Amino acid sequence: MSPTPVNSAPIHPPVDTEESDLRVSERKTSAAGAKAVAISMKRSLAEQGVVKTAKNLLTMNQVDGFDCMSCAWPDPAPGERHTAEFCENGAKAVSWEGDRRRVTPEFFAEHSIADLRDRSAHWLESQGRLTHPMVRRAGGTHYEPISWDDAFDLVGTHLRALSSPDEALFYTSGRASNEAAFVYQLFARAYGTNNLPDCSNMCHESTSVGLAEAIGVGKGSVSLQDLHDADLIVISGQNPGTNHPRMLSALETAKKNGARILAVNPLPEAGLFKFDNPQTPRGMSGIGTHLADEFLQIRSNGDLALWQAFGHLLLAAEDRNPGNVLDRDFIERHTNGFEAYAAHVKDLDRDAVVAATGLTWGEIEKAAEMLATSKRIVNCWAMGITQHRNAVATIKEMVNVALLQGMIGKPGAGLCPVRGHSNVQGDRTMGIWERVADSFLDAIRDEFGFEPPREHGHDSVAAVQAMADGRASVFVGLGGNFSQAMSDTGVTEPALERCALTVQISTKLNRSHVVAGTDALILPALGRTEKDLTGGRAQRVTVEDSMSAVHASHGRSEPAGELLRSEVDILCGIARATLGADHLVPWAEFAADYDRIRDRIGRVVPGCEAYTEKVARSGGFTLAHPPRDSRTFPTASGKAEFTVSPLEVLTLPEGRLVLQSLRSHDQFNTTIYGLDDRYRGIHSGRRVVFISDADLRELGFADGDRVNLVSEWTDGSERRADDFRLVSYSTPKGCIAAYYPETNPLIPLESYADGSRCPTSKWVQVRLEPATR
Ligand SMILES: Nc1nc2c(c(=O)[nH]1)N[C@H]1C(S)=C(S)[C@@H](COP(=O)(O)OP(=O)(O)OC[C@H]3O[C@@H](n4cnc5c(=O)[nH]c(N)nc54)[C@H](O)[C@@H]3O)O[C@H]1N2
Ligand SMILES: Nc1nc2c(c(=O)[nH]1)N[C@H]1C(S)=C(S)[C@@H](COP(=O)(O)OP(=O)(O)OC[C@H]3O[C@@H](n4cnc5c(=O)[nH]c(N)nc54)[C@H](O)[C@@H]3O)O[C@H]1N2
Ligand SMILES: [Mo]
Numbered sequence: 001m002s003p004t005p006v007n008s009a010p011i012h013p014p015v016d017t018e019e020s021d022l023r024v025s026e027r028k029t030s031a032a033g034a035k036a037v038a039i040s041m042k043r044s045l046a047e048q049g050v051v052k053t054a055k056n057l058l059t060m061n062q063v064d065g066f067d068c069m070s071c072a073w074p075d076p077a078p079g080e081r082h083t084a085e086f087c088e089n090g091a092k093a094v095s096w097e098g099d100r101r102r103v104t105p106e107f108f109a110e111h112s113i114a115d116l117r118d119r120s121a122h123w124l125e126s127q128g129r130l131t132h133p134m135v136r137r138a139g140g141t142h143y144e145p146i147s148w149d150d151a152f153d154l155v156g157t158h159l160r161a162l163s164s165p166d167e168a169l170f171y172t173s174g175r176a177s178n179e180a181a182f183v184y185q186l187f188a189r190a191y192g193t194n195n196l197p198d199c200s201n202m203c204h205e206s207t208s209v210g211l212a213e214a215i216g217v218g219k220g221s222v223s224l225q226d227l228h229d230a231d232l233i234v235i236s237g238q239n240p241g242t243n244h245p246r247m248l249s250a251l252e253t254a255k256k257n258g259a260r261i262l263a264v265n266p267l268p269e270a271g272l273f274k275f276d277n278p279q280t281p282r283g284m285s286g287i288g289t290h291l292a293d294e295f296l297q298i299r300s301n302g303d304l305a306l307w308q309a310f311g312h313l314l315l316a317a318e319d320r321n322p323g324n325v326l327d328r329d330f331i332e333r334h335t336n337g338f339e340a341y342a343a344h345v346k347d348l349d350r351d352a353v354v355a356a357t358g359l360t361w362g363e364i365e366k367a368a369e370m371l372a373t374s375k376r377i378v379n380c381w382a383m384g385i386t387q388h389r390n391a392v393a394t395i396k397e398m399v400n401v402a403l404l405q406g407m408i409g410k411p412g413a414g415l416c417p418v419r420g421h422s423n424v425q426g427d428r429t430m431g432i433w434e435r436v437a438d439s440f441l442d443a444i445r446d447e448f449g450f451e452p453p454r455e456h457g458h459d460s461v462a463a464v465q466a467m468a469d470g471r472a473s474v475f476v477g478l479g480g481n482f483s484q485a486m487s488d489t490g491v492t493e494p495a496l497e498r499c500a501l502t503v504q505i506s507t508k509l510n511r512s513h514v515v516a517g518t519d520a521l522i523l524p525a526l527g528r529t530e531k532d533l534t535g536g537r538a539q540r541v542t543v544e545d546s547m548s549a550v551h552a553s554h555g556r557s558e559p560a561g562e563l564l565r566s567e568v569d570i571l572c573g574i575a576r577a578t579l580g581a582d583h584l585v586p587w588a589e590f591a592a593d594y595d596r597i598r599d600r601i602g603r604v605v606p607g608c609e610a611y612t613e614k615v616a617r618s619g620g621f622t623l624a625h626p627p628r629d630s631r632t633f634p635t636a637s638g639k640a641e642f643t644v645s646p647l648e649v650l651t652l653p654e655g656r657l658v659l660q661s662l663r664s665h666d667q668f669n670t671t672i673y674g675l676d677d678r679y680r681g682i683h684s685g686r687r688v689v690f691i692s693d694a695d696l697r698e699l700g701f702a703d704g705d706r707v708n709l710v711s712e713w714t715d716g717s718e719r720r721a722d723d724f725r726l727v728s729y730s731t732p733k734g735c736i737a738a739y740y741p742e743t744n745p746l747i748p749l750e751s752y753a754d755g756s757r758c759p760t761s762k763w764v765q766v767r768l769e770p771a772t773r
Contacts, residue, residue: 101128173480174421237384241271327406
């Protein structure tokens with residue numbers, strides 16, 4: 001059963017008061033440079049002070065330092081790192097955590113929950129670091145301090161009172177360490193549920209599903225070296241200048257080594273075109289490195305059609321030049337289903353491709369020629385590909401083309417989904433997954449001696465539905481900001497509020513703390529940059545990057561408060577209070593020494609044998625990936641699978657537009673650092689809609705007009721987000737863009753990808769209405 005659609009959702013949370021100064025300037029055509037360094041220093045000094053700034057920025061991404069929590073881009077090999085191995089946005093993430101301001105019990109005494117609900121997301125996060133465990137008990141108007149032990153008991157009491165463990169939900173945001181993740185999933189399963197929704201469900205789930213089906217492993221197949229050695233890099237649906245700035249260094253190296261770059265995006269993102277590397281004099285002076293050689297300004301959701309056209313054109317090129325385009329030997333030895341695929345794409349409807357992509361056939365041929373003439377292709381993608389209804393099919397279509405040319409398991413080539421949260425991939429490896437394999441559960445049983453539940457748990461969409469319907473009533477969030485990150489804010493917020501208990505393990509105040517259950521806990525955690533002295537010893541944690549490299553991370557800064565506890569310690573405390581002190585799992589021992597957790601990871605998690613020793617080595621180790629390592633494909637057939645998907649052209653009724661929701665340069669997901677989006681020319685405001693001049697003309701609007709966005713769902717329901725300023729921008733006709741999370745009220749909960757159930761954050765049908773102010 002699905003929750004009742006909301007016809008008119010208010011703005012959640014309120015708009016920041018500073019947004020009235022919104023200003024628009026020319027968009028930029030290059031990324032990083034001197035300005036980026038200046039900005040990261042200014043912000044860092046203001047928020048953290050001089051000593052902490054120096055300490056944090058110099059130990060970031062170093063072998064004996066902490067892993068930057070801003071994205072999952074890999075670090076160079078130990079000997080090849082710069083003294084300052086960070087980017088502007090990584091520095092922002094670090095200063096955000098190093099914030100000198102504090103959210104204390106006095107703060108909560110002063111601000112009622114009702115008051116906090118009326119504050120903007122930016123305001124909430126700007127109040128500083130959380131310092132004390134806090135509780136709001138049934139009927140209370142304010143959060144009040146609570147001791148750690150009482151907090152753990154409260155969770156235990158609620159969990160033990162549920163009639164089924166499946167009435168509890170254990171959400172994870174991708175910043176949690178491997179140790180915290182392993183303990184968390186173990187606790188959920190020992191308690192009796194696989195309800196482990198996570199931010200992957202909203203992020204690269206489509207990648208994990210598509211790759212698992214096609215090549216047998218749901219992870220990318222490249223190393224950083226492969227990027228450096230590639231002769232063609234394709235970047236689709238990704239804005240690296242903002243979201244993975246250190247990727248620009250890898251692209252620069254690749255360009256110097258002779259690579260070409262093909263970018264596919266509805267928007268001409270600055271970071272796709274030119275990189276002014278702040279590590280080099282050339283970059284600082286603004287000469288920089290040109291990146292994309294070709295740019296396909298594709299219509300939203302045109303990628304499936306584009307990759308079918310690439311397959312079609314590669315087959316045609318092979319016909320003209322036999323033996324020189326396809327890798328026949330690879331196809332023969334390592335793949336299944338070539339004939340059916342070839343028949344399907346040979347018969348392609350060109351007009352449909354042109355309609356879906358908005359590109360000319362000539363542009364597509366030119367790009368296909370780049371593929372046909374390259375020997376080492378790395379294919380990168382992110383949210384512009386995964387957050388669509390047909391995302392899984394699109395990803396498999398990209399794999400089809402890689403298989404045609406044998407671009408998996410050879411140097412300089414491969415599939416490169418670029419992950420988001422710094423440890424989102426590691427959390428999955430550790431078993432944070434509502435549908436984890438039976439073999440993983442068997443290993444838990446064999447190691448710990450209890451029988452884990454076998455029934456699949458709820459993903460993020462199902463979690464909201466279960467709360468909305470009253471089938472789930474305890475929500476625990478290990479990091480993250482579920483109320484803002486999830487689609488359909490007007491359904492998600494009341495769903496959280498229906499819970500008997502919500503528990504948020506967090507570093508800063510956010511909206512999910514104020515749309516809380518009847519009983520609500522805020523448990524303040526240590527961040528990645530901070531010293532962790534749990535159990536009286538200096539503890540380290542481990543993380544896995546987007547390229548399956550696993551390594552240690554330890555913070556050096558003084559914790560933001562004396563009462564803060566590590567995520568591992570908090571989770572072990574909850575587990576003991578729920579399951580009893582003499583449980584089959586030695587929770588106290590785990591919290592006292594994380595090596596004891598690592599020993600178990602080594603015995604349970606595939607590929608992590610001898611984990612404790614391997615992560616103790618400088619630089620860590622890389623997890624096995626059979627397709628990458630030996631062209632072995634662990635699919636049912638033992639071969640990589642070509643797949644056939646129908647060519648889809650998503651169409652829009654008259655006067656309607658497709659909205660994509662994306663990140664500004666000044667945010668980390670739901671955390672709004674500031675109100676600028678420098679590369680796109682937006683200053684002091686976030687409620688903007690990027691729209692083409694053609695659409696402005698056709699719809700009778702002008703740049704600067706204020707509009708309301710109304711989304712239309714197939715069941716006839718409508719959702720609204722009010723008062724956005726139209727900004728004339730370079731985007732294909734019919735395709736508009738606005739920031740997330742402000743646009744989440746527009747995305748119906750039922751609007752998710754086939755196969756992966758990832759919300760369709762990049763494709764929402766809307767109409768514009770003039771705003772009356
Ligand atoms: N500073 C910073 N770093 C971050 C984050 C952050 O918020 N701030 N978030 C982290 C996380 S969790 C993630 S998942 C990543 C996100 O990294 P990205 O995926 O780069 O994030 P988005 O801003 O969603 O950008 C999506 C891009 O896809 C394009 N796009 C949209 N629709 C389509 C389409 O149909 N086809 C194609 N080809 N392109 C399309 C958009 O124009 C945009 O350039 O970044 C991570 N790193
Ligand atoms: N419309 C739309 N919606 C989207 C997306 C989109 O592109 N468009 N993107 C989706 C994607 S890709 C993702 S990954 C999700 C993100 O969803 P989440 O991961 O749930 O959200 P974040 O904004 O990253 O979480 C921020 C909060 O995490 C907490 N936090 C930060 N650091 C730590 C830490 O070290 N420990 C702990 N315990 N807590 C910490 C802070 O309290 C902070 O307020 O959003 C998704 N939602
Ligand atoms: Mo993400």
